[in-house]
Amino acid sequence: MNGKDYLAEFHGLSVLVAGDLMLDEYVYGQATRVSQEAPVLVVKQSKVSSVPGGAANVAMNLMALGASTGIIGVAGQDKAGDDLEDSLKISGINPILIQRDSTRPTTRKTRVVANHSHQVLRIDHEDDRPIPESIAEQLIAQVEANSKGRQVILLSDYQKGAIPQTVIEQIIALGRRLGLPVVANAKPGTLSYYSGAAMVSLNRFEASAAVGSAKPIGDEQAGPVAKMLRQQYDIDNLVVTLGGSGMVVATKDSVAQVPAVRVEVYDEAGAGDTVIATLALCAALGPLTETSLHLATHTAASVVRKPGVAVPSTDDLEQIGRILG
Numbered sequence: 001m002n003g004k005d006y007l008a009e010f011h012g013l014s015v016l017v018a019g020d021l022m023l024d025e026y027v028y029g030q031a032t033r034v035s036q037e038a039p040v041l042v043v044k045q046s047k048v049s050s051v052p053g054g055a056a057n058v059a060m061n062l063m064a065l066g067a068s069t070g071i072i073g074v075a076g077q078d079k080a081g082d083d084l085e086d087s088l089k090i091s092g093i094n095p096i097l098i099q100r101d102s103t104r105p106t107t108r109k110t111r112v113v114a115n116h117s118h119q120v121l122r123i124d125h126e127d128d129r130p131i132p133e134s135i136a137e138q139l140i141a142q143v144e145a146n147s148k149g150r151q152v153i154l155l156s157d158y159q160k161g162a163i164p165q166t167v168i169e170q171i172i173a174l175g176r177r178l179g180l181p182v183v184a185n186a187k188p189g190t191l192s193y194y195s196g197a198a199m200v201s202l203n204r205f206e207a208s209a210a211v212g213s214a215k216p217i218g219d220e221q222a223g224p225v226a227k228m229l230r231q232q233y234d235i236d237n238l239v240v241t242l243g244g245s246g247m248v249v250a251t252k253d254s255v256a257q258v259p260a261v262r263v264e265v266y267d268e269a270g271a272g273d274t275v276i277a278t279l280a281l282c283a284a285l286g287p288l289t290e291t292s293l294h295l296a297t298h299t300a301a302s303v304v305r306k307p308g309v310a311v312p313s314t315d316d317l318e319q320i321g322r323i324l325g
Contacts, residue, residue: 002324200233201272230252
């Protein structure tokens, strides 16, 4: 298949996402002066907005790519949780199964953006302790109950506690029993939990940490590192994203690397979510190919050109289809 074929086939797929739900909040304003109280900017606030983040942004990307999508996760009993759930309802995601945990806040990243483009501060509101066992059991039961008719299960792991080890391992075991590929964006500290997964994606810095390197791996090291991690953790496909240098995937049979699409980068936030959403849908259609990787570089390029966490637009996808068709 070429890229245009992939995009057409995405519309027949159904995906279930489970993972760390977040709310990405933006405080916009003008930097007017330096404070007399401390050497920091004074930003005169003009507006506040929020969008689904983390696993919720992965689900939003899947919807934008044309796949039917359901989501399962945990949020706090707070306004951020209400705002997140309301945004997801508007998107058309179904089902939306969010368990509310009164003992933890909804994970929220608040970014202060000055003069339309410059992020000057980020405040994280979170409790990254593993969810209680009772909630974990409910989450696993919900995944099992909602897996029928899906083509792939996607675990979005930001290590915020919503999918601890037992949840990850049981969902992968479920996927193998049902013949459903389980794909994930993981973290170095949880990579060992993903043995048996169909695909796992790490960025350059995460892959470096996973092999114990204090320095980011170079482009020429990415292939060997991906191959080593794939073998070490018994993962079918191991993807390492390299930002402006593209990405590499190690499969059972080969290692392939593709360059990035050259664009003016406005904001890289959320680009990894777009990559894993794209590759998850490609994996549901068959073995990953260089065409799959090229498509993911194009969808990622479409969102880094936009401010804040974003998803590919219809126009973006039409343009990508023309380029890769």
